[in-house]
Amino acid sequence: MQIRNHFVKKSLVKYVTEDYTIQQAREHLEKTGFRCVPILDKTETKFLGNxxxxDTYKYEGSLDDxxxxxxxxxxxIIREEExxxxxxxxxxxLPFLAVLDENDEFIGILTHSSVMDVAEDAFAVHTKGYAFTIGTFDFDHTLARLTTLVSKYTPIQSLITLHSKNFVRQIVFTIPETTDEKTVQxxxxALIDDDFKIVHEEKLS
Structure with missing residues (x-):
């Protein structure tokens, strides 16, 4: 998954340029309704900050600055291909990151809400089905065993690992809502018999 599939294109971004005064920037922000916008250089290609x-109200100097x-x-910033x-x-x-191309030119922004949308997709937040959380100490071997076992009964809809810096890790996976109760049982x-510790189980709706 790459940045290029999720960012807001430059043509849709309400940026200002470096020749704006603080007063003009304030008026622009008030007009557009955003609390923060990017600043580009005069050529409208280089990102100079937000x-x-x-800050336009906190500034103690002249609004003509x-x-x-x-x-x-x-x-x-973040690169398009990262x-x-x-x-x-x-x-x-941050409210967003400026997205740059291979020439370091500004091509859009990746918003905080877009990042949350991707995270929600990873957790299958808006998807019906069943979610299992497995606790494990031996992550490397457990993941391979787990996916092999689950796949014998049902497709894996999504999978994500948590607490990667801790000794005990958690693996959260979801299976489709079309999985019947008998198969879930x-x-x-099978998970319990194969010594997997089910930390949490939930039916998503």
């Missing part, structure tokens, strides 16, 4: 509406005086998050998992190490509390018994 401007937050609240350049918007770059209050630019923030200059390093809040794998999506890198986003989770970068975006954190057989799967549950």
């Amino acid at each position: 401007v937050y509406e609240i 350049p918007v770059l005086n209050i630019a923030d998050n200059q390093d809040a 794998p999506f998992f890198r986003v989770f190490f970068t975006i954190r509390k 057989k799967l549950r018994k």
Whole structure:
């Protein structure tokens, strides 16, 4: 999964440029309704940082000063071709990341909400079915054994691992809602018989 499949294209982004004053940036933010927008250079190709509406009010200098005086998050960038998992190490509390192409040119933004949508898909939040959480100490061997066993009974709809820095890890997998109760019971018994620890089980609806 790559960034290029999930970001908002530049043509849809309400950015400002470096020749904006702080007053103009404030008016732009108020007009568009965003609390933060990217700042691009005069050629509208290079990302120079973000401007937050609240900073236009906190600024103690002249509102005629350049918007770059209050630019923030200059390093809040990610490459179009980078794998999506890198986003989770970068975006954190930011509203979005600037997406750059191979020439370091600004081509759009990856929003925090888009990242959450992908995370929800990974957890199958909006998908009906059954979710099992397995606790394990021996992650490498467990994952192979687990997927082999589950696949004997039903397709695996999604799978994600949690607590990767801890000694005890958790593997969450979901199976389709079309799986009948008898098959679910057989799967549950097979997991227990094969010494898998079922930490949590839930029917998703």
